[in-house]
Amino acid sequence: MRTALHLAILLLFPPLLPGVINRVKAAFAGRRGPPVLQLYFDLWKLLRKGAVYSVTTTWIFRAGPVVTLAALLVAALLLPFGGGLPAPAAFPGDVVLFAYLLGAGRFATVLAALDTGSSFEGMGASREVTFAALAEPALFLSIAGLALARGTLSWTAMLSGQMPAWHLYGPAFAMLIGALILVALAENSRIPFDDPNTHLELTMVHEVMVLDHSGPDFALILYGASIKLFLLGAIIVRLAFPFEASIRAHVALFLAGMIVFAVVVGLVESTFARLRMNRIPQILIAASVFAALAMAVILIRVNA
Amino acid sequence: MAALAAAAVLSAVLASRRALALAVSAGGCLAALALAAPPAVQVLLGGGTRTLTWTNPVLGQQALVLDPLAAWFVVPTLFISTGCAVYGVRYLLAGDRPVGMQAAGTNLIVLALLTVFLAGDAILFLAAWELMTIFAFLLLTHEHDRAEVRRAGLLYLVLTHAATSCLLAMFALLSIHNGSLRFGTGAALSPGAASALFTLAVIGFGCKAGAWPLHIWLPAAHPVAPSQISALLSGLVIKTGIYGLLRATLLIGRVPMTCGAVLLGIGVASAVLGVLAALAQHELKRLLAYHSIENIGIILIGAGLGSMALAAGRPAVAAIAFAGALLHVVNHALFKSLLFLSAGAVGRACRTLQIDRLGGVLRAMPRTGTSFVIGAAAICGLPPLNGFVSEFLVYMALLAACAVFPVAGQAEAVFAFAALACVGGLAAACFAKASGAVFLGAPRTPAASDAREAPGAMVGPMLALAATCVIAGLSGPWLLRVLDAPVQQLGGVSLAATPARQGLIATAALGAALIAIAGAIALIRRGLLHRQPAESSVTWACGYAAVTPSMQYTASSFARPLIAVFRGVLLPQRRQIAAVAPFAATVAVEEHSPDPVERFALDPALRGSGVGLALLRRAQPTRVQSYVLAIFVALIALLWWRLG
Numbered sequence: 045m046r047t048a049l050h051l052a053i054l055l056l057f058p059p060l061l062p063g064v065i066n067r068v069k070a071a072f073a074g075r076r077g078p079p080v081l082q083l084y085f086d087l088w089k090l091l092r093k094g095a096v097y098s099v100t101t102t103w104i105f106r107a108g109p110v111v112t113l114a115a116l117l118v119a120a121l122l123l124p125f126g127g128g129l130p131a132p133a134a135f136p137g138d139v140v141l142f143a144y145l146l147g148a149g150r151f152a153t154v155l156a157a158l159d160t161g162s163s164f165e166g167m168g169a170s171r172e173v174t175f176a177a178l179a180e181p182a183l184f185l186s187i188a189g190l191a192l193a194r195g196t197l198s199w200t201a202m203l204s205g206q207m208p209a210w211h212l213y214g215p216a217f218a219m220l221i222g223a224l225i226l227v228a229l230a231e232n233s234r235i236p237f238d239d240p241n242t243h244l245e246l247t248m249v250h251e252v253m254v255l256d257h258s259g260p261d262f263a264l265i266l267y268g269a270s271i272k273l274f275l276l277g278a279i280i281v282r283l284a285f286p287f288e289a290s291i292r293a294h295v296a297l298f299l300a301g302m303i304v305f306a307v308v309v310g311l312v313e314s315t316f317a318r319l320r321m322n323r324i325p326q327i328l329i330a331a332s333v334f335a336a337l338a339m340a341v342i343l344i345r346v347n348a
Numbered sequence: 349m350a351a352l353a354a355a356a357v358l359s360a361v362l363a364s365r366r367a368l369a370l371a372v373s374a375g376g377c378l379a380a381l382a383l384a385a386p387p388a389v390q391v392l393l394g395g396g397t398r399t400l401t402w403t404n405p406v407l408g409q410q411a412l413v414l415d416p417l418a419a420w421f422v423v424p425t426l427f428i429s430t431g432c433a434v435y436g437v438r439y440l441l442a443g444d445r446p447v448g449m450q451a452a453g454t455n456l457i458v459l460a461l462l463t464v465f466l467a468g469d470a471i472l473f474l475a476a477w478e479l480m481t482i483f484a485f486l487l488l489t490h491e492h493d494r495a496e497v498r499r500a501g502l503l504y505l506v507l508t509h510a511a512t513s514c515l516l517a518m519f520a521l522l523s524i525h526n527g528s529l530r531f532g533t534g535a536a537l538s539p540g541a542a543s544a545l546f547t548l549a550v551i552g553f554g555c556k557a558g559a560w561p562l563h564i565w566l567p568a569a570h571p572v573a574p575s576q577i578s579a580l581l582s583g584l585v586i587k588t589g590i591y592g593l594l595r596a597t598l599l600i601g602r603v604p605m606t607c608g609a610v611l612l613g614i615g616v617a618s619a620v621l622g623v624l625a626a627l628a629q630h631e632l633k634r635l636l637a638y639h640s641i642e643n644i645g646i647i648l649i650g651a652g653l654g655s656m657a658l659a660a661g662r663p664a665v666a667a668i669a670f671a672g673a674l675l676h677v678v679n680h681a682l683f684k685s686l687l688f689l690s691a692g693a694v695g696r697a698c699r700t701l702q703i704d705r706l707g708g709v710l711r712a713m714p715r716t717g718t719s720f721v722i723g724a725a726a727i728c729g730l731p732p733l734n735g736f737v738s739e740f741l742v743y744m745a746l747l748a749a750c751a752v753f754p755v756a757g758q759a760e761a762v763f764a765f766a767a768l769a770c771v772g773g774l775a776a777a778c779f780a781k782a783s784g785a786v787f788l789g790a791p792r793t794p795a796a797s798d799a800r801e802a803p804g805a806m807v808g809p810m811l812a813l814a815a816t817c818v819i820a821g822l823s824g825p826w827l828l829r830v831l832d833a834p835v836q837q838l839g840g841v842s843l844a845a846t847p848a849r850q851g852l853i854a855t856a857a858l859g860a861a862l863i864a865i866a867g868a869i870a871l872i873r874r875g876l877l878h879r880q881p882a883e884s885s886v887t888w889a890c891g892y893a894a895v896t897p898s899m900q901y902t903a904s905s906f907a908r909p910l911i912a913v914f915r916g917v918l919l920p921q922r923r924q925i926a927a928v929a930p931f932a933a934t935v936a937v938e939e940h941s942p943d944p945v946e947r948f949a950l951d952p953a954l955r956g957s958g959v960g961l962a963l964l965r966r967a968q969p970t971r972v973q974s975y976v977l978a979i980f981v982a983l984i985a986l987l988w989w990r991l992g
Binding site for chain 1: 739769861901
């Protein structure tokens, strides 16, 4: 029953987040903006369309979106949405599998982009792997910090239950959340790392990698992207709002937290400019430094 | 082993009949696999040892000992050498050089490898070790009429021999302490003596394994060898360094914590610098060679962490760390030989391995390309393939160490954890570059568009290795059983008593779930597309119509942003002919990142020793009488020393 609820939230809720972000951005720009459910409509439309394939592509191009989405779905099985909704699969070390599943999905997307032979997509792929490689230490340091503070190697134990750790590790957790927000923005190709609205400018990263995908393939990619945003957001939300309540109130709180996360992302997108390409590595390294500092604080606490 | 020796002699005799010699050589490997694999697997599953003893009139009793640690290395040796030998038949026949040396040498090097793993005493070990080095030299200088091949071969020979002197010293000191040259377990040494012996072992075995900074021979030697020999060197021969190091830790017994910490540091340096150097390479086999250094680094992280955990009295952490290191030895042997074999097939078909001259090879060589892509995903440690399982164990050991080590060890484990994460990201970038630029997109040169699929005898071993990579990634519970005996030998506790047990079972289950979910999505996608005919068109170039293959993003451009970030480590050298006027006739840019160790340590050292040796040569007497005098003086001095 709880697993079913977990799966239902996981499968149905994510496409709402980009809708919320776009509404926030529209409100800031003084527009009305598309409906909040726009991504659901887009997905429905794309699933019923045919597809066009480039003559240079091979099976790699067709497998790319499928593998990416599958990897993200398996990763989603490892993440708890709180004590009432533990992860369907939890074991010591699942944090590492989670990170590597995101990596597997990215690898498939990048190879599919390179399969088209387009210089645009090659450029996007190159930047994607660059930023991912630099974001990886920040993510893993955050994971190590959480693991040490909570004394566990599994997401479910790390992100469930009352967090007694907050009053002990407050400053460290604040820095971890900062690092994780940077990682989430970079991994999901949001401003200030990438602009999800464009693929024809010199800063293009993610959007340009999927230029050649169409129809159901593109639907899988959009759906996967929303799930990725949801997953990294869920970690931050559970860390920042570690409430536990009865299951119904808990689900409502968690989903409200996710909406707040989307609003924050929308606020960042409305108020920040996209960074210059050569600035991005610096910000990502700064995220690693944040996480390393948090780790240092936690180490001192643990040994005290 | 007798089968191997017989096959070696036979294929040497048959050297003039090229095909027959190679076939006999491959048959010999196959026979060895059939004969030696069952007892090795039995030892792995059941624990215990098997011994073959004989009496040598000079050295006394000698023995071949098959214990779990040896068996763990013997099984992949048998399996992979067979694949390489089968692949080599067609690969070498396509060339026009004499093949007798290759045919016999392959059998002999496998024989030497097995003896290294099974040797029960220092003399046998060192003899086999030297033979292995010499056979490797002979095999890799197959194309010895090229100057770079000769240079690489000599560099290999000189460096590994210099390192072997450390091993001689180590075994000599150890035998003085133990009173015997036979391998036992755990000599009770003082911490100082243990550290000294361990340092000698790290230099001696680390050079063979290709650990930074003694790796310089590796990226020179592996690319110039025939591909199945590159696979053999990279997959198996460098692993003898790891085996030696693990055996040495067993012989030394308790290794102080600092030694383990140093080894862990060397591992991190090898992993990070290896993958960065790989990223900057323009030639496919050289890129793969640098990835060997990276993977040796990952193995050393596991081994170093294991020694640290034993010294800290945390056998459970040590068991996970050693399990990760041991499993990565086998996994790396599998996917690296797979990658070298497929790279060799591409090199044969396209007559070049310059990454930026290839492209779109997957269309012409679907099975070779698919094998390469599977190998690439496996070496990046992506689930559900085998590389993930071993890296997972290393990560897990590092996380567990963060919680239980003393402060300095905690900090180092955290640092290694983050560095390993970065290595994972960089490796994915590097293999996206390699597989993307070589196999995907459109052919950049006619050489790439004229490629033909390799013959079945070459494709077969590749597909077998690729399948093994997938199966090994999904067989966590079974790995738990076969790893148990060697891990217990090294770490003292059973792997099943650690959290790694649930981890191995769950990663296998979720790997299977990943494949199942991907299959389900693929079916849904097919169902959706069934109603609509899929159209074909050219790649969308944002409205630009006259696109040519040379406009594709090159591998060099692909890696460029990361090289720019790490330019302080890689020190790239750039040569540019910029366009000075409109319609410039030549515009060119070239960027190379020569190995900093080679640039700043090896080359000055060689130059310096050249000068020093020239002085020595001048001092050399030219008359026979002075030699006789020198010998006489030396003799008198010796007599005086011994009798006086």
